[in-house]
Amino acid sequence: MKASRAAVALLGCTAFTASAAKRGHDASLRSVARQEPDTACGKGFDELVKGSKDWFATASVELFRHPGRTTDNATYAREFQCWFAHMCTDRCGGLPSQAATRKPKLTAACQDVKVDWMPVWSMFTTDEVKYFKKEFPSKQYDDEDEGGLLTNSKVSQYREKGEKEINYKEAMETMKEVDKKELLCMTAFAIDDECVKHSYIRLAK
Numbered sequence: 001m002k003a004s005r006a007a008v009a010l011l012g013c014t015a016f017t018a019s020a021a022k023r024g025h026d027a028s029l030r031s032v033a034r035q036e037p038d039t040a041c042g043k044g045f046d047e048l049v050k051g052s053k054d055w056f057a058t059a060s061v062e063l064f065r066h067p068g069r070t071t072d073n074a075t076y077a078r079e080f081q082c083w084f085a086h087m088c089t090d091r092c093g094g095l096p097s098q099a100a101t102r103k104p105k106l107t108a109a110c111q112d113v114k115v116d117w118m119p120v121w122s123m124f125t126t127d128e129v130k131y132f133k134k135e136f137p138s139k140q141y142d143d144e145d146e147g148g149l150l151t152n153s154k155v156s157q158y159r160e161k162g163e164k165e166i167n168y169k170e171a172m173e174t175m176k177e178v179d180k181k182e183l184l185c186m187t188a189f190a191i192d193d194e195c196v197k198h199s200y201i202r203l204a205k
Contacts, residue, residue: 040137040169042089045081054199055190056084062201063185066113072179079175080186086135087187092195093131098123099192099202106192107204110185117181123188132187138173 045053060073060080073080087093102123109115109123124132176183193202 039089040086041082042085042087045085048085048088051199052084052088052196055193055196055201056081058200059186059189062203063110063182063189065111066181069179069182072175072182076171076175076179079172080179080183082172083136083183084186084190086137087190088196090135092191093127093135095125095128095131095191095195097192097194098125098188102188103192103202104204106185106188110181110189111203115181117184120181120184120188124184128188128191132184136172136176138169138176 045056048056060077064070064073106120106123109119121129189201190196
């Protein structure tokens with residue numbers, strides 16, 4: 001096991017040791033009730049290699065162009081880090097890069113402040129849509145569910161005993177709704193950069 005880990009490229013999206021994720025709720029939804037592994041955030045952002053963290057840092061700058069959301073990369077840093085670490089840990093679900101066909105239009109849409117999240121979402125492949133809906137750790141609503149809550153599998157696995165599912169990972173859901181475009185852009189770019197094989201986000205020239 002040690003030998004195989006030593007062979008992993010430094011710039012790959014890889015996590016090496018298990019991390020304890022803080023659980024529980026206070027006004028910020030982030031205080032600690034107790035600690036236990038929470039694989040909704042993969043192995044944890046802190047355990048990623050430096051190259052992966054560097055990619056995330058550049059993406060956090062390049063993708064937050066909207067004047068009303070330029071500081072959200074700091075406000076929701078932990079939530080974005082959680083999702084990014086999840087993608088890195090499971091190698092983006094094995095999804096293939098679509099860079100050859102969508103990188104130019106993805107770059108244009110993600111950096112144009114007049115474009116909302118829908119055009120970005122429309123660039124996702126069917127498998128990417130399924131991956132995002134299944135893996136993103138927050139509650140999910142379905143328009144066809146008559147307003148009911150569809151429980152994300154990642155939420156139901158790791159919520160506290162007796163905790164209402166509608167509250168679990170509420171901060172993740174808030175981030176998804178406030179910064180949906182930036183979240184989708186980061187997801188698509190991570191996949192197109194071969195689940196982050198570089199130390200910076202690769203925008204189309």
